[in-house]
Amino acid sequence: xxxxxxxxxxxxxxxxxxxxxxxxxxxxxxxxxxxxxxxxxxxxxxxxxxxxxxxxxxxxxxxxxxxxxxxxxxxxxxxxxxxxxxxxxxxxxxxxxxxxxxxxxxxxxxxxxxxxxxxxxxxxxxxxxxxxxxxxxxxxxxxxxxxxxxxxxxxxxxxxxxxxxxxxxxxxxxxxxxxxxxxxxxxxxxxxxxxxxxxxxxxxxxxxxxxxxxxxxxxxxxxxxxxxxxxxxxxxxxxxxxxxxxxxxxxxxxxxxxxxxxxxxxxxxxxxxxxxxxxxxxxxxxxxxxxxxxxxxxxxxxxxxxxxxxxxxxxxxxxxxxxxxxxxxxxxxxxxxxxxxxxxxxxxxxxxxxxxxxxxxxxxxxxxxxxxxxxxxxxxxxxxxxxxxxxxxxxxxxxxxxxxxxxxxxx
Numbered sequence: 494x495x496x497x498x499x500x501x502x503x504x505x506x507x508x509x510x511x512x513x514x515x516x517x518x519x520x521x522x523x524x525x526x527x528x529x530x531x532x533x534x535x536x537x538x539x540x541x542x543x544x545x546x547x548x549x550x551x552x553x554x555x556x557x558x559x560x561x562x563x564x565x566x567x568x569x570x571x572x573x574x575x576x577x578x579x580x581x582x583x584x585x586x587x588x589x590x591x592x593x594x595x596x597x598x599x600x601x602x603x604x605x606x607x608x609x610x611x612x613x614x615x616x617x618x619x620x621x622x623x624x625x626x627x628x629x630x631x632x633x634x635x636x637x638x639x640x641x642x643x644x645x646x647x648x649x650x651x652x653x654x655x656x657x658x659x660x661x662x663x664x665x666x667x668x669x670x671x672x673x674x675x676x677x678x679x680x681x682x683x684x685x686x687x688x689x690x691x692x693x694x695x696x697x698x699x700x701x702x703x704x705x706x707x708x709x710x711x712x713x714x715x716x717x718x719x720x721x722x723x724x725x726x727x728x729x730x731x732x733x734x735x736x737x738x739x740x741x742x743x744x745x746x747x748x749x750x751x752x753x754x755x756x757x758x759x760x761x762x763x764x765x766x767x768x769x770x771x772x773x774x775x776x777x778x779x780x781x782x783x784x785x786x787x788x789x790x791x792x793x794x795x796x797x798x799x800x801x802x803x804x805x806x807x808x809x810x811x812x813x814x815x816x817x818x819x820x821x822x823x824x825x826x827x828x829x830x831x832x833x834x835x836x837x838x839x840x841x842x843x844x845x846x847x848x849x850x851x852x853x854x855x856x857x858x859x860x861x862x863x864x865x866x867x868x869x870x871x872x873x874x875x876x877x878x879x880x881x882x883x884x885x886x887x888x889x890x891x892x893x894x895x896x897x898x899x900x901x902x903x904x
Contacts, residue, residue, distance in 0.1 A: 580608025
C-alpha cells in the first residue's frame with residue numbers, strides 16, 4: 494500500500510530558531526493510507542445528507558434503563574480510579590456464569606476471563622498476543638474490517654477463504670486448503686456480519702477438526718451470540734470436543750444490551766492463551782471504565798425474559814424491513830442472526846453495490862453498506878447490507894423513501 498505521507502515536506506519551528514524544511518520518515522504502511530472504515534464513511538454521509546442510517550450497526554434507542562441507572566449510580570458513588578487490569582471481579586464472574594448458563598462451559602473467572610474496551614480491542618489483543626511474524630491466519634470473508642490490518646500488523650500471513658451470497662456456503666475443500674503446519678489461528682465470526690449466517694455444528698466441527706490436525710486455535714468473534722433468530726441456538730466452537738483450550742471466545746455487552754457506545758467486551762480463554770492476550774491488553778487500553786463494568790455485570794444476570802425479548806424484538810424488525818424491501822423488488826437473503834439483512838441491488842438497476850449505496854444515500858435518503866467492502870479481493874458486486882435494529886417508524890420511512898426513489902428511476 495502506497496504511503497501517502499512519503500515524501501511529505503513540512504516545517505518545524507523551535508523557539509529561537511528559524512523554521513526549516515524537513516522530510517519526514519514514512520509512517521507505518523499497514524495503517525498509512527488505509528481508507529476510513531466503510532461504516533464511518535456511510536454514517537458520515539448519512540449525517541451530511543440527512544439520510545436514514547441503515548448502514549452502521551447500532552440501534553437508534555438506548556438499552557435497558559435499569560442497566561444505565563446502575564452505571565450512573567456507580568459513576569456517582571465511585572470509585573472512578575483504575576480497576577484491576579483484567580476487569581472487575583463482579584463482571585468477570587458474571588461472564589463465567591453466562592458461559593455456564595448458555596453453553597454449559599465451566600470457566601474459572603480468575604484465570605480465564607478478561608474485560609476489554611469493546612470486542613474490537615479484544616480481537617486486537619488476541620491477534621497481537623497469539624500471532625507471531627510468519628504465522629498464517631485463516632480468515633473467512635466477508636470479514637469485519639479490523640481483522641486484516643491487525644493480522645498484518647502482528648506479522649501474520651492472512652489466508653482468506655471465501656463464502657459468497659446468496660447461499661454463504663463454506664467449501665470444505667477450500668477451507669482445508671487454507672490450513673497448513675504454519676497455521677496459528679482461524680478467525681471466525683458467528684453469527685456473521687454482514688451475512689446474517691449462523692455457523693452450523695457441522696461447519697464448526699469441520700473447523701475444529703482442521704485446528705486439531707494442524708495445532709491451531711480459533712479466535713471466535715461471537716458478539717451477536719444473543720441475537721439468533723427463528724428458534725435457533727447459538728453454538729460456540731469452545732463447546733466442541735477437544736476445543737475447550739483452543740478457542741478464544743469474544744463477547745460484547747454493546748450488542749447484547751444495545752449500548753454500543755459503551756465499548757465493553759470480554760474474552761474467555763484457557764490460561765495458556767489468556768496470558769499473552771492479557772499482556773497485549775495491558776499495553777493497549779489497560780482497563781475499561783469500572784462503572785460500565787458494574788452495570789454490565791448487573792445486566793448479564795437478567796432472566797431469560799430479557800434475552801428472549803431482545804430476540805423477539807429484533808426478529809420482528811428483521812421481518813418488517815425484509816417484507817418492505819421484498820415488496821419493492823429486492824431479493825432478500827435469509828438472516829439467521831445479527832442486526833443485518835442482505836439484498837441484491839435488483840430494483841435499483843445498478844450493478845455496482847458501492848455506487849448503489851452512494852446514490853441511495855444521496856438521492857433516496859437511505860444509507861446502507863455495500864457487501865463488497867467486506868472482501869479482500871474479487872468481491873461480489875451486487876449485494877447490499879441493511880441494518881434493521883432501528884425503530885419501526887424509521888424502518889417504515891426508509892421503505893417509503895426507497896419506493897419513491899425507485900419510482901423516479903423508472904420514469
